[in-house]
Amino acid sequence: MNSTPGSEERLSPEQLEVWRAFDRAHASVARQLETDLVELHRLPLAWYEVLARLAEADEHRLRMSQLADMVMLSPSGMTRLIDRMINAGLIRRVPAEKDARGTYAALADAGLARLDEAADTHERGVRDYLISRFDDGELDRFAAFLHRVAE
């Protein structure tokens, strides 16, 4: 784009392209998962992720801030998402106990039912759009690469 001092550290076009390939691959899987979940269960991918995290949590509830971290949303984005899911009857907001801070989101019965209904679709998508592209050894290597990036 331009040249500046420190050019010994420039990335090659191939290196820059790895980020674009990463972005494309991620969007491709997410888009296909979302298409299936919306079409078959009227459930956006972020909603599915929230329900799944709550279902796995102790007492089916998580602090809003934990949930935002897990689902990779900003705190304000998470608040909007949670409000819509509460309106849809899938989760409830639970005040924290006296000695704790913040509020909790808790899975409602309708949310658990909706998650159960959609879980096979999600799993089939993860298999077809991601896992099936790798044999076991490759999958281990791919996962190790991803963990290195997320550090």
Next chain:
Amino acid sequence: MNSTPGSEERLSPEQLEVWRAFDRAHASVARQLETDLVELHRLPLAWYEVLARLAEADEHRLRMSQLADMVMLSPSGMTRLIDRMINAGLIRRVPAEKDARGTYAALADAGLARLDEAADTHERGVRDYLISRFDDGELDRFAAFLHRVAE
């Protein structure tokens, strides 16, 4: 979550976890890139991507639909993004020629200047948050895995 016929094809928890690791790693890089671009150049990551794609295109312009594909936004999301970038003076909307369909987005001088200003920050981020985690051979393997997923 529940059990259904076809259970011979169930994914293991480790396999399902690969999608979460993928999601986390992608969000981690994107979030760090965006933080730097916004802090140093008041430029969200999606804006940077649009400016970069236009700068690389013939005559510095692209059809709106091409741009939406490249930046992984829905057509309506892309229209909103483009409207904001036009208001900010970074790009212009150009009507298509008589024999062509659709409108084009074209890079404005201010957009090119802003891109030049931010390019080093973006490149440093891609290097620090992604490329530097791999040696050359690993990077080639990682890129090959990503291309397999994006197919």
